[in-house]
Amino acid sequence: MTQDPLVRIDQITKTFGETVALENLTLDIARGEFVTFLGPSGCGKSTTLRILGGFEQPDSGRVILDGTDVTRQPPEKRHVNMVFQDYALFPHMTVRQNISFALELKGMDRAAIRARQDEIMDFLELGAYGDRYPGQLSGGQRQRVALARALAPDPALLLLDEPLAALDAKLRGQVQQELKSIQRRTHKTFFFVTHDQEEALTMSDRIVVMNDGRVEQDGTPEELYFHPTSRFVAEFIGETNLISGEMRGREGDAVVMDWFGQTLRGHASGTTPRPGETITASLRLEKLGFHNARPETGNAVQGRVVRKTFLGSRMAVDLAVEEAQGATLRAFVDAETGQAVGSDPVWLGWDSDSMAVLRD
Amino acid sequence: MSSDASARKDPSGLAGQPGGLTAWGRLVAWGPYRALADFTTASPRRQFVILAAFPILWVLTQHLGPMLQMLRVSLTDAYPVAQGVEQSFTLDNYLRFFGDRIFWMPFFRTLAFAGVFTFCTLILTYPVAYFLARHVSRRNQMLMLLLLLVPFWVGEIVRTYAIMILLGNTGAVNLVLKWLGLIDRPIPFMYTSFSMGVGIVYLTALYMLLPLYSALEKLPKSYNEAAADLGAGAWTRFRRVTLPLTLEGISSGCTLVFLISTGFYATPVLLGGPSTTVFAETIAGFFHVAGDEWPTGAAFATIMFLAALLITGVFQRVMRGLRKGDTG
Amino acid sequence: MIRGNRIFLSCAYWAFVLYVFVPLILMVMMGFKDSKFIGFPIRSWTLDWYSGVFADAEVLSTFGYSIAIAVLSTIASVVVGTWIAVLLERSRFKGWGVMFGLTVLPALVPGIISAIAFRIYARYLGIEPGMGAIIWAHAVHNVPFVVLVVMARLSTLPKSQIEAARDLGADPLVAFLRITLPYLVPAILGASIFCLLLSFDDFVRSFFLGGYDPTLPVLIFAKLKSGMSPEINAIATVALVLTAAIGIWAERFTRRANKDTN
Numbered sequence: 036m037t038q039d040p041l042v043r044i045d046q047i048t049k050t051f052g053e054t055v056a057l058e059n060l061t062l063d064i065a066r067g068e069f070v071t072f073l074g075p076s077g078c079g080k081s082t083t084l085r086i087l088g089g090f091e092q093p094d095s096g097r098v099i100l101d102g103t104d105v106t107r108q109p110p111e112k113r114h115v116n117m118v119f120q121d122y123a124l125f126p127h128m129t130v131r132q133n134i135s136f137a138l139e140l141k142g143m144d145r146a147a148i149r150a151r152q153d154e155i156m157d158f159l160e161l162g163a164y165g166d167r168y169p170g171q172l173s174g175g176q177r178q179r180v181a182l183a184r185a186l187a188p189d190p191a192l193l194l195l196d197e198p199l200a201a202l203d204a205k206l207r208g209q210v211q212q213e214l215k216s217i218q219r220r221t222h223k224t225f226f227f228v229t230h231d232q233e234e235a236l237t238m239s240d241r242i243v244v245m246n247d248g249r250v251e252q253d254g255t256p257e258e259l260y261f262h263p264t265s266r267f268v269a270e271f272i273g274e275t276n277l278i279s280g281e282m283r284g285r286e287g288d289a290v291v292m293d294w295f296g297q298t299l300r301g302h303a304s305g306t307t308p309r310p311g312e313t314i315t316a317s318l319r320l321e322k323l324g325f326h327n328a329r330p331e332t333g334n335a336v337q338g339r340v341v342r343k344t345f346l347g348s349r350m351a352v353d354l355a356v357e358e359a360q361g362a363t364l365r366a367f368v369d370a371e372t373g374q375a376v377g378s379d380p381v382w383l384g385w386d387s388d389s390m391a392v393l394r395d
Numbered sequence: 396m397s398s399d400a401s402a403r404k405d406p407s408g409l410a411g412q413p414g415g416l417t418a419w420g421r422l423v424a425w426g427p428y429r430a431l432a433d434f435t436t437a438s439p440r441r442q443f444v445i446l447a448a449f450p451i452l453w454v455l456t457q458h459l460g461p462m463l464q465m466l467r468v469s470l471t472d473a474y475p476v477a478q479g480v481e482q483s484f485t486l487d488n489y490l491r492f493f494g495d496r497i498f499w500m501p502f503f504r505t506l507a508f509a510g511v512f513t514f515c516t517l518i519l520t521y522p523v524a525y526f527l528a529r530h531v532s533r534r535n536q537m538l539m540l541l542l543l544l545v546p547f548w549v550g551e552i553v554r555t556y557a558i559m560i561l562l563g564n565t566g567a568v569n570l571v572l573k574w575l576g577l578i579d580r581p582i583p584f585m586y587t588s589f590s591m592g593v594g595i596v597y598l599t600a601l602y603m604l605l606p607l608y609s610a611l612e613k614l615p616k617s618y619n620e621a622a623a624d625l626g627a628g629a630w631t632r633f634r635r636v637t638l639p640l641t642l643e644g645i646s647s648g649c650t651l652v653f654l655i656s657t658g659f660y661a662t663p664v665l666l667g668g669p670s671t672t673v674f675a676e677t678i679a680g681f682f683h684v685a686g687d688e689w690p691t692g693a694a695f696a697t698i699m700f701l702a703a704l705l706i707t708g709v710f711q712r713v714m715r716g717l718r719k720g721d722t723g
Numbered sequence: 724m725i726r727g728n729r730i731f732l733s734c735a736y737w738a739f740v741l742y743v744f745v746p747l748i749l750m751v752m753m754g755f756k757d758s759k760f761i762g763f764p765i766r767s768w769t770l771d772w773y774s775g776v777f778a779d780a781e782v783l784s785t786f787g788y789s790i791a792i793a794v795l796s797t798i799a800s801v802v803v804g805t806w807i808a809v810l811l812e813r814s815r816f817k818g819w820g821v822m823f824g825l826t827v828l829p830a831l832v833p834g835i836i837s838a839i840a841f842r843i844y845a846r847y848l849g850i851e852p853g854m855g856a857i858i859w860a861h862a863v864h865n866v867p868f869v870v871l872v873v874m875a876r877l878s879t880l881p882k883s884q885i886e887a888a889r890d891l892g893a894d895p896l897v898a899f900l901r902i903t904l905p906y907l908v909p910a911i912l913g914a915s916i917f918c919l920l921l922s923f924d925d926f927v928r929s930f931f932l933g934g935y936d937p938t939l940p941v942l943i944f945a946k947l948k949s950g951m952s953p954e955i956n957a958i959a960t961v962a963l964v965l966t967a968a969i970g971i972w973a974e975r976f977t978r979r980a981n982k983d984t985n
Contacts, residue, residue, distance in 0.1 A: 040936065059399055088890060089890075090889075092439070109894075110890045111889050111891075111892045111893055111894055112434075115890075116890055116891065117886075117887070119879060119883045119887055121883055123883035123886065123887035124887075125884065125888075127905045127906070136893075136901075139417045140419060140420065140422050140423050140897065141420075141892060142423070142894055144416055145415055145416075148417070163538075185890075185891075188891065251884060267622045419897065421892070423897060432894040432896065432897075435895065435896070436894055436895060442895060443814060443816070446809070446814070447814075447816070450806055450807040450810045450811075450822070451822065453807070453866075454807070454825040454826055457863045458826065458828045458863065458866075459825055459828065461840035461841055461843065462828070462832070462840055462951050464840070464843055464844045465836075465839070465840040466842050474843075475846065490889075519739065519742075520739070521733055522731070522732050523736050526735060526736045527736065529966055530732055530733065539736070541971075541974060543739070543743060545943065545970060545971065546743045548924075548966045548967055549747065549924070549963045549966055549967065550923070550924030550925075550940050550962065551924060551925075551926050551940065551945050552924075552926050552947075552959075553747075553750070553924075553963055554746070554747070556943065556947060556951075556955065557749065557750035558746055558949065559947075560746065560749050560750050560753055560761065560951075560956075561746045561749055563762065563951075565760075565761070566749075566762065567745070567763055568738070570763040597742070601741075629728060634899050647972065654831060654832075655833065655834070657833045658832075658833025658834030658835045658836060658927070659835070660834060660835045660927050661940075661944055664948075665944075665947060665948075675834075675835035678835055678836075679835065679839075682839060682842060693839070693843060696836045699833070699835075700832065700833070700836045703833060706870070708930060
């Protein structure tokens, strides 16, 4: 829990009929943070966003914004603005009118509105489009107008509901960078919702992975990627080798496990397994290194190449580990290394720290 | 309403003035408005109550009210109640209906006419709707449909009058027949069930045509092509594919036309004769002749309404059964 | 085979066009006949009947009366109908089906029954037969049409539009006025025209709820009962031109408006 958070979500539960959308969610969001809620559809991420925006009311629990309980406040009273998935630009208003919509209702006078319009349009490079209607803009431009409209009233918290989903893949990468830089320059708190793990990893300061109305894991992109604590997170983010075996014991911080007769050492942060239990560990593909001889530290097994898949800058190599009853591991290596591996068995090595023991 | 238009004149939305609040800014800053808005939005429940109260009240008092009041009057012995007289409950007004042939004959005649006219309308408009939906290009469809719509904006009375001119003894039809040498003496079309039928079909055709057209238009052409591919002839294709899939349109068109047909008053008066008196004329009689017989009129109207609802209800159920039997 | 079908269907269509247009064309022609006697053939033509109509204060005032009733009842129908449509389209509540059924009820009640139910209810409410009673009956009768047209349009307005407005600080009323209403304009205009025509053309309700002043259809009906005359054709033709013109204009307008916003 951070000191003086901007948003405190306090034990929120929300059900729709029989379905539980959120179960006892508690979470703090710090000022200036770019936090992403990530998860498959129906995981509760959008419900959280809509509760923050004031479009849904939780069955129980509170939302504290800047020290004030806003749980029962309608959207228009909250110092929170939103970028909608379909942008929801008003089709009968020009870009300028869209931007001034909130400013007028805030009671700003015309001169101040004009100045703010200019400022925000300048900031988002929309200057040339002020008198256009949304129908006359491209997808990327509309997205920026939606952002401008939401930022214009200077909200404490900006909600973004999958705002990149409607853009084509090429544009999306560029807009991701832009969004991140806008967030950095405005020092605003961004609450971003997406089902796209790559998007989440690229932009966020912090990612909250949701599943079935509950938080699976909450951490920085690096933590989530390299040290997932649950099987769900390990599988949802990126590609991984799942290694199941029997827990043997502990050696300091490391957990010792038996994998088809091979002794491996891993790292457990989200769980405390006991000897004799069956455990699963996640090993990222790029953490596997190829060696000509058995490496001196860390885990090592010998494997034989089964298949190579060329992916441009790198190569995915599937290897069968004969000593582990032919179980396969997959590794990402650079293309040259990949080409070089022949049909002879090769040593695979990895740090015990890079293998994360998961909770099921 | 005008914000769309004003947007075009004033793209910045600020009407070019340097200072001061905008109109919307002034409105929401105005104390009484603010109080009203805060009161309304205090809870979602209150907001719903404020939105729903007027419509519910309106529908109950204005839509349901007249029907209930008619029902109530039909069960009393006198209306309006004279001073000092007790109004009492009675079923006499309903019993009166069964007691006299001059009451129930027009009733059954009306239902029979409405049924026959509805069927005629269906037969007449189905090919038209089919042609429009299937054989005309998208662009022309709208124009050709519009061509049919125009006459239907003209009122009931004017169109009834047009039929009178068409079918009169010195009307256009008789003129043409005489000119062709087919007749010596004009055929008396007018004041018969024939002239009434021509008039009522003329008035209701659109209400059949539109549901049929939209049902046919929704039907993918590929269904027919698939049927043809499987070796079905034109008639089989129509009977086994097109007809079953447009039953819904037929059902709603017929229901609408039937209900409308039973309610005509002026058209039967103008186009019909003594042998074609419909129940609408009987009902109207209780409200026009001297002596106030409103309770009886109300009872007869109630009988008519219930009968029409019953018939259309049964009809729709049968059609639904057919639809299920054919598609499921 | 297919070709034969096509020819048959095309004949059916054009025969239907004739059926729909010929009686009206004949009726219009008869208004120019230079004789008091209605019937064919027409041997000589005149405009006297029209000059008669435009000189007849009673007929002219009847036109004005009908138009006034149409305009006032339409305003009431549109306000009430739009309100009900917003309720029905924007919220799902217990009894929604009942509410919808009651909403469309006046459109399903056969004409004569509707007219006498209104007549009885007007007396119950203490509304005297006359202009007020007709306006009221037309307004109630036309509400369902407004509701259906407005609901259809409203169902295509993305929910996010209203949410965005609320999010940007608009209370529900401001959101309605600035977002929903502009979006509904084409539907409201279309429904208004439809109500105007329904009211202007209505006979049965006007007949049973009218006082001493007749509306136009009631006047034509009364004149017809006392005998056909080319004068009636002239009156009917003026009414026909008026309604058809409004109808065509509305059709073009709504089509253009729909194109604009989509």
